[in-house]
Amino acid sequence: xxxxxxMYPNSADAIPSSLPExxxxxxxxxxxxxxxxxxxxEIEQPELLVNLKNVPGLRGIVEKDNELHIGAATPLxxxxxxxxxxxxxGLFEAIASIATLQLRNMGxxxxxxxxxxxxxxxxxxxxxxxxxxxxxxxAVYGENKYHAILxxxxxxxxxxxxxxxxxxxxxxxxxxxxxxxxxRMPLADFxxxxxxxxxxxxxxxxxxxxxxxxxxxxAMQWKSHYLxxxxxxxxxxxMVSVAVAARVSGxxxxxxxxxxxxxxxxxxxxxKAEEVLRGAAADDAVLQRAVDAELADAEPLDHNEYxxxxxxxxxxxxxxxxxxx
Numbered sequence: 001x002x003x004x005x006x007m008y009p010n011s012a013d014a015i016p017s018s019l020p021e022x023x024x025x026x027x028x029x030x031x032x033x034x035x036x037x038x039x040x041x042e043i044e045q046p047e048l049l050v051n052l053k054n055v056p057g058l059r060g061i062v063e064k065d066n067e068l069h070i071g072a073a074t075p076l077x078x079x080x081x082x083x084x085x086x087x088x089x090g091l092f093e094a095i096a097s098i099a100t101l102q103l104r105n106m107g108x109x110x111x112x113x114x115x116x117x118x119x120x121x122x123x124x125x126x127x128x129x130x131x132x133x134x135x136x137x138x139a140v141y142g143e144n145k146y147h148a149i150l151x152x153x154x155x156x157x158x159x160x161x162x163x164x165x166x167x168x169x170x171x172x173x174x175x176x177x178x179x180x181x182x183x184r185m186p187l188a189d190f191x192x193x194x195x196x197x198x199x200x201x202x203x204x205x206x207x208x209x210x211x212x213x214x215x216x217x218x219a220m221q222w223k224s225h226y227l228x229x230x231x232x233x234x235x236x237x238x239m240v241s242v243a244v245a246a247r248v249s250g251x252x253x254x255x256x257x258x259x260x261x262x263x264x265x266x267x268x269x270x271x272k273a274e275e276v277l278r279g280a281a282a283d284d285a286v287l288q289r290a291v292d293a294e295l296a297d298a299e300p301l302d303h304n305e306y307x308x309x310x311x312x313x314x315x316x317x318x319x320x321x322x323x324x325x
Contacts, residue, residue: 001042006049012057012211016179019207020048023199028052028209030073031106033099034115042125043116043132058110058211061085068215072110076163080104088215089325090224090245094166097228097238110210113164113174113190114202117157117265118237119147130155130198144301146239149308151264155194156301158262159201164191165243165259165267166226170219175212178205187213191266201265222247225322227314228261238262240310242318251281251323258294258318263311270294273315282323287316 004027009015019026027046029035030053038044052058058073061082068084079085079095086092098104098112121127121138128134139147139156147156164187172187190202204210224245230236241261247254256277258270273294280286291312298308 001039002045004045004047004049006051008051009055012055012177012209013182015050015052015055015209016177016207019050021206023206026050026206029111030058030108031075031111033103033107034111038116041123043123052110052209063217066217068217070109070213070215072113072210072212073108074110076104076107076109076112077101079109088170088220088224090226090243091163091166091170091215093226094162094228094243097226097241098162109163109213112161113167113187113213114204114210115160116201118160119157122157130194131157133199140301143303145303146262147301147304148264149298149300149304149311150260150268150295151193151266152299152301153195155198155265157194157201157265159191159264159266160237160262161267162226162228162238162241162261165241165261166224166245167213167215168267168269169243169245169257169259170222170224171216171245171257172219173214173216174210175214176204176208177211178208182211184214188267188269194265219245223322223325225318225325227318227321229310229314240307240314242311242314243267244315244318244322246319246322248323251283253277253280253282253319253323258315260311260315263298263307270315272296277319282319287319290319291315 026048028050052073058071060071062069121129122131130137137155148158168188175184222245226243228238228241238261243259246256260268273290276290
């Protein structure tokens with residue numbers, strides 16, 4: 001591990017101007033459950049390590065301006081224990097599904113949304129994969145059981161966050177601090193496909209940082225549900241997950257947002273399934289048409305075709321569970 005400097009900033013807005021302009025020269029962390037692992041494994045070798053844990057304004061859950069403001073350095077355990085979060089069942093289910101109690105005490109919502117891929121080729125120092133500046137994605141002809149079936153190419157990672165699909169379904173926005181200014185955008189626009197940028201998962205520039213997640217209070221009026229399938233029952237990343245938020249009247253779906261996890265390099269908005277379900281009574285025939293439409297363009301690799309069937313079944317189950325709640 002090469003030498004680096006450590007910075008303990010006392011202001012979020014002062015951080016961007018202190019960061020180097022070159023990608024990879026700085027590593028920001030709060031809980032460190034992902035960032036410090038990458039540092040230890042020498043996947044990243046920064047010159048500057050920035051500790052965000054105690055930066056004023058980056059931690060806390062506050063209602064203001066008709067939205068729920070969640071600081072990026074807020075521990076996941078604080079969200080798990082918050083009555084405001086428990087009021088939105090789908091979001092609480094998503095937070096509860098993340099790792100273990102001990103890891104939720106360390107990990108933060110910002111870190112969860114900004115974590116890097118869990119692909120074993122990316123995580124190994126022995127494989128100069130495309131995402132690390134190499135010339136190929138080793139998963140294409142290698143071990144690809146956990147990789148993308150939608151939106152893949154030239155890299156076939158899946159985005160590992162549980163919070164991101166549910167927050168996207170609820171219409172959350174993120175606030176980003178850069179040199180001399182801040183900007184906001186829908187969380188759905190925060191992530192990028194490999195065809196647009198094969199080296200990064202989100203739109204953050206080298207001198208920017210995520211400072212907050214903002215959930216409109218109107219989202220609290222939507223019914224929501226989060227469903228996750230994982231290999232290990234105790235804790236694991238999703239093989240496939242489904243986040244659904246909807247306005248319903250009886251069995252009729254007035255409006256709906258469906259977002260899939262574990263199947264694509266970004267939280268995957270299931271627009272085709274939504275179109276079939278919106279305004280319909282979600283009986284078995286309608287649900288089948290919805291999932292068939294959404295997964296029609298799936299392109300599984302050699303070892304992950306099971307994800308197509310799994311995603312279809314989880315979507316149907318998630319919608320049924322939500323309507324029955």
